[in-house]
Amino acid sequence: MKYPIVKPFLPSIDAYKAQIDGIFERCWLTNNGQCLQEFERQLASYFGVKHLLLVANGTLALQVAFAALNIKGKAITTPFTFAATASALKFACVEPEFVDIDPETYNLDLNKATAEQLSEASAIVGVHVFGNPCDVEVIDRKAKEYDLKVIYDAAHAFASNISGNTVLEHGDVATLSLHATKLFHSVEGGAIIFKHESDYLKAKQLINFGFNSDFYPELVGINAKMSEMHAAMGLCLLEYLPFITRKRCELIGHYQKCLSRPLNQGLLSFQTWHSKGNNNGAYMPVVLKSEQQLLQVQAKLLEQGIQTRRYFYPSLSTVPAYGMQGSTPHGNELSLRILCLPMFTDLTLEGVEQICSSLISALESSC
Template identity: 45%
Template sequence: MIPVTKPFLPKVEEYDDYLASIWERQWLTNNGPLVNELELRLKEYLQVNHLLYVANGTVALQIAIEALALSGEIITTPFSFVATTSSIVWQGCKPVFVDIDAKTLNIDPQKIEEAITPQTSAILATHVYGNPCDIDAIQEIADKYKLKVIYDAAHCFGTKYKNRSVFEYGDISTTSFHATKLFHSIEGGAVFTQCPELLKKMSQIRNFGYNGPNEFTVLGLNGKNSEFHAAMGLCNLKHINEILKKRKQLSHHYWKKLEKLAATYPKINPDSEYNYSYFPILFESKELMLKCIAALEVNKIYCRRYFYPALSHLPYVQDQILPVCEDISDRILCLPLYHTLTFADINYIARIILRIQNYQETPVIDMPVNLQIELDTILKTKEN
C-alpha cells in the first residue's frame, strides 16, 4: 500500500534517550526544559526572532486571533484546511471569503479590497502547500485599511520568502507540527511574531491567561504542549535537512515522470525558497482526476483531494460561490509524498496515471517488488 503520507520517524533509540531524561526529571508538561529547548533550536534553525511552541496548529490560529483582539469580519481564503475557517468562527468572527488566484492557488490580493467593509478587522491568508502568498500586495492593502494580517503557515516549515523565514511575515504567523507535516512533533504547532508585546500576550493566552501565579490578565486557553511532544520535535529537527532534500528529489522525479500528463502545477512564488511539502497536481478535467483516483486505489495507492470541498460551503458559514476556487478544488489531487517513498513507487504511480490518460483503462500494473511483498504479506495474514 502507498498512503498519501507517512510520518517521519527517527530511530527509536533517539527518542528513548529523551524519554529517559523525562523519567529522571518527572517533569511532563507546563513549559518544561524540552519545550524550552525545542523553542530555542527552532529559533536557531529558522532564524526567527520570536516563537511559542503550542499544542497544535488550530490552537495557534485561535491564539493569534485572540491576541490581536479581532472582531467582526475576517477576510480569508476558501482554499485551505478547515481549521483556517473554523478558528475564525470559534473566535466569534465572521469569515468573508475572497477567491484565489488560478495560478498560485493563494488568496487573490486583487479581490481583497472589494470585500473590505467597516466591519473588517483582518486578513487571514494561507500559504497554500507551503507556497508564499503575494505578501507585499497583502501588506500594502492591510496598511491602507489598517487591518491586521495573520498567515496560516501550517505547510511552510523551511519555506523562505525574500531570504527570510516566511514565518516572519504578517502581524502573526502560525504553523502546525502535526504528524502529517514535513517537520512534526506528533501534535504541535507554533505562533510567530516580531512584536514583543504580542509575544507576551500570546504566551499568557497559551497558559490559561495567567500572568504570574495568582493573576489572570487576559482570557486564555490551554495551548501548552508536553515534554513528550517536544522530544519528538527535537529528534526530528536533527533530520530536517535530509527530509527537505529528499522531498525536493522526489518532487522533481514526479515532474519528470509526469511530463506527458496534461496537467499543471501551482506557480511557486519567484521570491521564495520552496519546501516541497505536498505534491499537488491540477488535472485538465475532474473526470480524468476521478478515473485516476479509482485506478490508483485499485492498485492500493491512496491520494487526497486536498482541498475539497471549498471552505465557503461549510455548514456554519454564509455560503459563497467563488468560481476559481470551485474549479480548482474540483480538479486538484495531492499525490503520495513522504520521506520513505521511493523513486520506484513514483514510477509506478506515474505509469498508472499516464495509462489512464492515454488509454482510459483501469490497469493493474506489475507492482514493484517491495509492494508485491507487502501485498503478499497482507493476503497471507488474511488467509491465516
Template identity: 35%
Template sequence: MTDDIYVTRPHLPPLEEFKDLLGKIWDRGVLTNCGPYHEELEASLCSYLNVPHISLFNNGTVALIVALRALGIKGEVITTPYSFVATTHAILWMGCTPVFVDVDPVSLNLDPARIEAAITENTAAILPVHCYGHPADVDAIDAIGLKHRIPVIYDAAHAFGVECHCGSVLTHGDLSVLSFHATKVFNTFEGGAIVCRTPEQKRYIDQLKNFGHDGETSVIETGINGKMSEINAAFGLLQLKYVDEAIGRRAAIDKRYRAELAGLPGVQCLTDTGQSRQNHSYFPIRIGDAFPMNRDDLFHYMKERGVHPRRYFYPLISNFSMYRSLPSSDPAGLPNAVAAAEEILCLPIYPDLDDASVTRIVAMLHEAATKGT
C-alpha cells in the same frame, strides 16, 4: 500482494535516540508547563527558521484561535475557501465571520486585488494561507493591511522552513501560525506555533496559552490550555536534526515527478511562487480537459489500484454546512477556487517513499492517460 501507498506518512527519527530523550524526561519528572525541552525547542526553532520569537502550542488549530484572540479580532475576517477547514473554524470559533474571496488561478493563494475589494468597515483581519507551502503575495497583502490598518495573520501550516525573496516567509504579517501535525514536513506528533515580532507579543501569547496566568496567583485573561508537552517538544528537537535530510528527499521525489510527468497531456504540475527555499510539503497536479478522465475518476482509478492520492482541497470550505449560507460562499464569486477544488490531485510525497513506489505511481498515471484514447 503490493502494499498500498498513501498520500503521506509521518517522518520518524531513530527510536533509540528518542528513548534517550524520554529517559531524561523521566529523570526530571517535568512533563509540561514549559519545561527545559520546551524552552530549548523554542530557541532552536527561532534559530532554524530565522524568526525573532516563537510560542509553541499543542496544535496548530489552537494556535490559530489564540492568534486571533491575541490581536483582539472581532468582526469579519477575509480568508480563503481553498484550505483545510481548520483555517476557517478558528475564525468561527472566535465568534468572527469569515468572508471568502477568490484565489489566484496559478498560485491558489488569496488574490490581493480581491482582498482589497472585499474590505468594508466591518473587516477586522485578513487570514491568508501559504497554500502547499507556496508563499502568498506577502508584499501586496502586507501593504493592504497597512493601508487599511487591518491586522494580517498568515496560516503558515504548510510553510515550515519556506523562504521568499526577503528571507523567512514567517516574518510577514502581524503573526504567522505553524502546524506541527504528524503529516507535516516538521512534526511533533501534534503541535503548532505562533511566530511573533516582539517580546511583548510573545509574553502575551504565552499567557493566553496558559489559562491567562501572569505568575502564580494572578490571572489576567480568559486564556486556554494550549501548551506543548515536554514529550512533544523532545520529539521536535530530534526531528529538527533530520528535517533538512527529509526535505532533501522530498525535493528528489518532486524533481522526479516533474521530469516523468512532463508532457503528459492534461496533467499540469503546479509551480512554486518564487520562493528561494521550498519544503516540498505537497505535490499537487492539475487534471485538465486533455486527460481522458476527470480528476475524480482518476482519484478512484488510483485508489482501486492501491495508490491513495488526496483531493486537497475538496470540497471547498465554503461548501460545508456551517458556511454555505454566507453571501461570500456563493460559487459564482469564487470561480478559481471552484476550478481548483475540481481539478487538483495531490500525489504521495514523503521522505520514506521509495523509488519503486514513485515508479509505480508515475506508471499508473501514464496508464490512466491511455484510457479512452
C-alpha cells in the same frame, strides 16, 4: 497500502528513548518543561525569528493568534484551505469573508477583494497553500491602506522561503502545524511566530489559561500547551531537517520530470510557485481536467495501492457552517479538480516513477 498519501518520518528510536529517559528522571511531563524550552529555542534559531511559541497543534495556534491580536468582526480569507483556517475564525466569533484565489498559485488574491470587503474587515488571514508563499507584498500594501492585521496560516510552510528568508517573518503573526503528517512534526504540535513582543507575551499567557506570573487568570485563556513527550519528538527530528528538505526537493523534482509529458499534453497542471521562493516539498498536487476524471483516476490508483487525497475539498466558501460569504469561482473550481499524490520523506525515486506511470495510464484511459 503500497503508497500511502503520507507517512510520518520518525527519528531513531534510541534517540527518542534517551529523551524519554530524561523526562522520566525529571518527572516533569508538561508546563514549560526542559524539552519544550529547548525545542522552542532551537526552532526559533533555525528560522532566525525572535518570538516563537510552541503550542499543542496548528488549530490552537490559529485560535491563540486571533485572540492575541484581538481580531473581531470579519476577516478576509481564502476558500481554498483546510477546514481549520475557517473554523478557528468561527471559534473566535470572527466571520470569514471569502475572497477568491489566484488559479495558478492557489493562494488568496487580494486584488480581488472589493473596497467594501477590505474596509469592513479587521484582518487578512492568508494561507501559504502547500507551502507556496502568498503575495506578501500585495497583502502588506492592502493591510497598511486599510489598517488590517495580517495573520498567515503557514501550516504547510515549514522551510518555505522568499529570497532566502523564512516566509514566517511575514505578517503580524504566522502559525505552523507540526502534525505527524507534516514535513516536520512533533506528533501533534504547532508554533506561533509573532512580529511584536507584546503580542507574543500576551499569547504566552493565553496558552496557559490566561494566568499571569502570580497564577491569577488575568485574561480569558485556554490550555494550548505542548507536552514534553511531543517536544521530545520535535527535538529528535531537528537534526534530520537538512536530510528531510533535501530529499523532498529531490522527490518533487522527480515527480515534475516524470509528469512532464502529460503536462505538455495538457492532461494535468502544476501549481505555479512564488518567483522568489523555493518549493519546500511539502505536497505534490496535480490539477486534472474535470472532477469526473479525477474520481476515475483516484479509483484506478487506489486499485493499485496508491492513495491520493482531494486536498482541499470542498471549497470552504460553499460550506454552510462557515457562512458562505463571498464569490470564489476559481477556488470552487480548483477544489473539484485537485488531487494530491503520495508525498513523504521515505518515498523513493522508484516509487515516484511507479506512481507517475500508473497516473499517466489512468489519465490516458479516462475520459
